[in-house]
Amino acid sequence: MRETHTLKDKITQLSIILIPILVTQLGMFAMNFFDTIMSGKYSPIDLAGVAIGSSLWVPVFTGLSGILLAVTPIVAQLNGRGNKKEVPHTVLQGVYAAVALSLIVMVTGGLVLNPILNGMNIEPEVRIVAKEYLIALSFGMIPLFIYNVLRSFIDALGMTRVTMFITLMSLPINVVFNYLLIFGKLGLPALGGVGAGVASALTYWLITLIAFWVVHTKGPFSQYTIFRTIHKPDLAKWKEIFVIGVPIGLSIFFEVSIFSAVTLLMSNYDTVVIAGHQAAINFASFLYMIPLSISMALTIVVGFEVGAKRLRDAKIYSWMGVSFALLLAVIYGIILLVFRSEIAYLYSDDAYVLKLTAHFLLYAVFFQLSDAIQAPVQGALRGYKDVNITFIMALVSYWVIGLPLGYILANYTTFGPYGYWLGLTSGLTAGAITLSGRLLFIQKKYRKQYSH
Incomplete structure (x- = not known):
């Protein structure tokens, strides 16, 4: 990370940080992406089971790992101030904190998983696949949470290419494990969707061990000697992390969980509708990695500039990121509109599933535009360490506006299951508008504060 003076320098620095983050996010998500695709090729029941399992796992993982993302703005601002x-x-x-959170999730999951699945109106075979998929994933939970902390540290130093290479190394291994365990190759049992969970857990262990080795032995990370002096847990530092991280995690949770809630509500429809919805939401989520990556890059550069009290540079970076995300959203929105039928073929060969997936993807075109604004704006706000009001805005936008409206449209109009997608679009649009207003307010507040 370095100070920049021209717009060209800022574009270059943001790109250097952003591109590896994007590759890393796409790689991490590709594990779930291939889980879904390869399970769908095994059977619609396994696709639906992985869909239900993922709908329970993803919001928990993203929300709690979002808490650990607090390490990024904290380290970025410490570096900006020269306090290493x-x-x-x-x-x-x-x-x-990562180990503690993962243990809490595992214990809680053991208590509530059966009641949640038993309360859902799904076929018994789908319920079994979902449960066993989640149990398999849980064996990789502790290393995955630790990896998020190590990655936040590496990224906060601006060395985002390192985590990119770690992810690129692990992705082919995950795909091979999927192939062997889902379809039962080389004498292994054919586990179907459950095999995807086992493959992901093994991969989480691999990337964490690699990240630990890099941080411990390679510069510039080894200069910090993080693991050479082991201190006991410091509750005061945990408090600092959680004060910033909990609102970040909850904001992410409320956004991601609304998609999972919709999937769970879809359990009232038949297995084919669930499969079509999950295929479409999976591809839309894959595209979401673009604004999410821009968001993470903005947290780093904005946090660095705010720490150095260069508020004008922080503001330029903020709106540069939003503009770039919106431009890309228009481009891949057009691609979705034109090629949605071809995209559906990635997930299934079933004619009805293909038709439903293509129709769901039509609605995805619209909420991608709102995502392209609200995600980068949230990233910029985290760089300012403004997280509490952001969390409230996310809660209201997604759960007070988006989900209730979707439920009404799905159950009391002719939109049917597509009504949920219209509700998602409305919630994301409300979030984009309110969060943008918050960013303008915070930038004005900081300018006044430092001018005095």
Whole structure:
């Protein structure tokens, strides 16, 4: 990370940080992407089971790992101020917090998983696949949470290419594990969708071990000597991480969980509708990695500039990122509109599933535009460490506006299951408008504060 003086320098620096983050996010999501595609090729029941399992797992993982993303703005601002001595303690305490969070999730999941699945109106075979898929994933939960802390530290230093290479190394291994375990190759049992969960858990262990080795032995990370002096848990540092991280995690949770809630509500429809919805939401979520990556890059560069009290540069970076995300959303929105039928073939050979998936993707065109605004704006706000009001805005937009409206349209109009997607679009649009207003307010507040 370095100070920039011209618009060209800022574009270059943002690109250097953004592109590896994007590749990393696409790689991480590709694990779930291939889980879904390859399970769908095994059978519609396994596709539906993985869909239900993912709808329960993804909001929990993204929300709680979002708490650990607090390490990024904390380390970025420490580096911006030139205060590097506090960085190792912050990262180590983040690792402790990651282990604690993962253990809490595993215990809680063991208590509530059966009641949740039994309360859903799904076929018994789908319920079994969903449960066993989640159990398999749980064996990789602790390393995955630790990896998120290590990745936040690496990214906060601007060395985003490192996590990109780690992810690119692990992705082919995940696909091979999927192939072997889902379809039962090389003498292994054919586990179907459950095999996808086992493959992902093995891959999570792999990327965490690689990240640990890099942080411990390779520069510039080894200069921080994070694991050479092991301190006991520091509750005061946990508090700092959680004060920033909990609102971040809840904001992400409320956004992601609305998609999962819709999938769960879809259980009132037949297995084919669930499969079509899940295929479409999976591809739309794959595209969401673009604005999400821009969001993560903005947290780093905005946090660095705010730490150095260069508020004008922070503001330029913020709106540069939003503009870039919106431009890309228009481009891939057109691609979705034109090629949605061809995209559907990636997920299934069933004619009815193909038809439903293509129709769902039509609605995805519209909410991608709102995503392209609200995600980068949230990233910029995290760079300012403004997280509490953002969390409230996310809650209202997604759960007070988006989901209730979707439920009404799905159950009391002729839109049917597509009504949920219209509700999603409305919630994301409300979030984009309110969060943009919040960013303008915060930038004005900081300008007044430092002018005095």
